[in-house]
Amino acid sequence: MNLDELKEKMKLTDAALESLLPPENRYPEIIYKAMRYSVFAGGKRLRPVILLSVCEMLGGDIKKALPFAAAIEMIHTYSLIHDDLPALDNDDYRRGRLTSHKMFGEDIAILTGDALLGHAFEVMSKQTAESGDINMAKAMYDIAFGCGVNGMLTGQVVDVISEGKAIDKDTLDFIHLNKTAAMIQGAFKAGAHLASADEETVEKLNKAAEKIGVAFQIQDDIMDVTSSFEEMGKPALSDEKNNKTTYVTLLGIEGSKKVVKDLSKEACDILETFGDKAEFLIELTKYLTERKK
Amino acid sequence: MNLDELKEKMKLTDAALESLLPPENRYPEIIYKAMRYSVFAGGKRLRPVILLSVCEMLGGDIKKALPFAAAIEMIHTYSLIHDDLPALDNDDYRRGRLTSHKMFGEDIAILTGDALLGHAFEVMSKQTAESGDINMAKAMYDIAFGCGVNGMLTGQVVDVISEGKAIDKDTLDFIHLNKTAAMIQGAFKAGAHLASADEETVEKLNKAAEKIGVAFQIQDDIMDVTSSFEEMGKPALSDEKNNKTTYVTLLGIEGSKKVVKDLSKEACDILETFGDKAEFLIELTKYLTERKK
Numbered sequence: 001m002n003l004d005e006l007k008e009k010m011k012l013t014d015a016a017l018e019s020l021l022p023p024e025n026r027y028p029e030i031i032y033k034a035m036r037y038s039v040f041a042g043g044k045r046l047r048p049v050i051l052l053s054v055c056e057m058l059g060g061d062i063k064k065a066l067p068f069a070a071a072i073e074m075i076h077t078y079s080l081i082h083d084d085l086p087a088l089d090n091d092d093y094r095r096g097r098l099t100s101h102k103m104f105g106e107d108i109a110i111l112t113g114d115a116l117l118g119h120a121f122e123v124m125s126k127q128t129a130e131s132g133d134i135n136m137a138k139a140m141y142d143i144a145f146g147c148g149v150n151g152m153l154t155g156q157v158v159d160v161i162s163e164g165k166a167i168d169k170d171t172l173d174f175i176h177l178n179k180t181a182a183m184i185q186g187a188f189k190a191g192a193h194l195a196s197a198d199e200e201t202v203e204k205l206n207k208a209a210e211k212i213g214v215a216f217q218i219q220d221d222i223m224d225v226t227s228s229f230e231e232m233g234k235p236a237l238s239d240e241k242n243n244k245t246t247y248v249t250l251l252g253i254e255g256s257k258k259v260v261k262d263l264s265k266e267a268c269d270i271l272e273t274f275g276d277k278a279e280f281l282i283e284l285t286k287y288l289t290e291r292k293k
Numbered sequence: 294m295n296l297d298e299l300k301e302k303m304k305l306t307d308a309a310l311e312s313l314l315p316p317e318n319r320y321p322e323i324i325y326k327a328m329r330y331s332v333f334a335g336g337k338r339l340r341p342v343i344l345l346s347v348c349e350m351l352g353g354d355i356k357k358a359l360p361f362a363a364a365i366e367m368i369h370t371y372s373l374i375h376d377d378l379p380a381l382d383n384d385d386y387r388r389g390r391l392t393s394h395k396m397f398g399e400d401i402a403i404l405t406g407d408a409l410l411g412h413a414f415e416v417m418s419k420q421t422a423e424s425g426d427i428n429m430a431k432a433m434y435d436i437a438f439g440c441g442v443n444g445m446l447t448g449q450v451v452d453v454i455s456e457g458k459a460i461d462k463d464t465l466d467f468i469h470l471n472k473t474a475a476m477i478q479g480a481f482k483a484g485a486h487l488a489s490a491d492e493e494t495v496e497k498l499n500k501a502a503e504k505i506g507v508a509f510q511i512q513d514d515i516m517d518v519t520s521s522f523e524e525m526g527k528p529a530l531s532d533e534k535n536n537k538t539t540y541v542t543l544l545g546i547e548g549s550k551k552v553v554k555d556l557s558k559e560a561c562d563i564l565e566t567f568g569d570k571a572e573f574l575i576e577l578t579k580y581l582t583e584r585k586k
Contacts, residue, residue, distance in 0.1 A: 118441035148411035
């Protein structure tokens with residue numbers, strides 16, 4: 001994995017977020033503090049890195065894509081803040097830090113999620129209106145499609161209504177496809193549109209993105225079981241404790257690993273058709289689907 | 294007031310909402326049911342009516358503006374659903390019906406607000422990308438600006454952090470300008486941009502909109518006191534019960550009425566510069582700032 005390139009794109013994303021989020025010393029301070037608290041909580045910037053890499057692979061201008069990279073991360077962060085709320089997953093900690101509602105109160109946490117979702121579209125529509133570049137409107141639609149009722153949002157809804165119930169593979173696939181893959185697809189499609197790609201190219205990348213998104217999520221499920229064994233000598237098994245149906249409970253560890261491997265291979269096969277320029281995205285796909293933590 | 298014209302624009306808005314919201318029989322049904330439950334709860338469609346009327350006044354095509362009219366109503370509805378949540382205003386009823394969280398649970402209510410906010414931008418960005426009309430991107434930005442951290446959202450934040458405290462006039466003005474006026478301004482500006490108006494015209498209407506928005510909110514505060522007297526023979530005074538500082542507590546009923554009258558007059562003076570075509574918007578302004586309920 002070319003870590004320098006990865007780190008460079010993460011740095012560019014952070015700089016864009018820094019400049020596009022309102023400063024903390026503006027009235028009413030608490031909302032700007034809360035927005036930045038969660039956005040700068042050590043996320044991997046996976047979706048922005050993908051968006052920027054796809055744009056670059058297709059010969060687009062990364063600088064123009066930065067507001068969209070920042071926006072997709074704001075949307076990802078909003079979804080985490082709302083997922084963690086007492087009425088949803090009720091998590092006190094994320095990445096070792098207090099969650100937004102534990103830090104700022106539930107009212108402000110709800111509004112902070114709302115603020116980040118709205119601000120993402122404010123940033124993107126401003127950029128689109130000022131540039132007059134209609135490809136930006138397409139990228140905005142890709143991201144809106146990925147996060148809304150055709151994507152992430154319904155994945156979250158099914159996750160919530162399935163809580164504590166045994167679910168079948170179709171339902172689990174629905175959750176993975178929507179809650180996780182849809183925003184990865186949004187990042188791929190938006191990156192392509194920002195590079196003025198034609199619709200055939202966009203659709204090809206959309207297919208690869210879906211496979212990467214699902215593989216990424218199954219790998220998460222696997223790690224929930226195996227990381228605990230390796231690191232602590234006994235299972236922590238947060239999914240099992242929560243009675244959560246995952247690929248591991250349905251197909252076992254080895255069966256799940258095979259699905260991840262197959263999906264990753266299929267995605268890389270598609271990416272390889274883009275030649276040498278796809279090298280970073282292929283490395284990233286392998287990195288995401290072979291990671292141990 | 295030309296009620297036929299008002300009703301016609303409300304009907305057009307409802308038809309657009311009907312066709313742009315996903316059907317209820319789609320999986321997972323609960324989120325689509327919840328979105329429609331709150332959107333079709335008998336709202337006045339004030340913001341869409343304004344957006345359509347401004348667009349029409351400036352010679353724009355109302356048909357093209359309809360998705361934006363629907364989107365601004367989705368955003369207004371999202372804000373009401375989240376405002377009503379237990380962690381915020383904790384209201385069980387709105388317009389005589391159970392609020393979203395009482396009907397569908399708090400988790401689904403949070404996600405329904407999120408869904409409506411996201412869907413509004415999905416609808417608008419789709420329309421913009423498909424039409425290639427950059428004025429639509431400007432209209433989308435107007436609406437995003439109105440609902441986000443430069444508008445409604447911060448008004449809501451200051452409302453929340455001021456709860457139970459006496460606040461000064463500056464703070465109250467901040468709340469009115471942001472929580473209420475900003476989205477009225479968004480409706481005016483978006484309607485103007487959708488009619489390809491120049492920036493001078495947009496700015497003129499933005500000024501009128503601000504005055505109308507603030508007057509509309511103060512009229513609400515007045516009605517909280519006077520309607521109760523007239524209708525029930527005794528004050529219900531929900532603001533007073535909640536220890537809420539309003540224009541009435543700061544300036545008294547007569548003082549507040551004068552402010553509303555002055556603001557309404559100033560707004561109408563601006564609208565009159567648009568000639569006969571502004572008649573409906575002038576009537577609407579008077580209707581909104583003279584209403585008793």
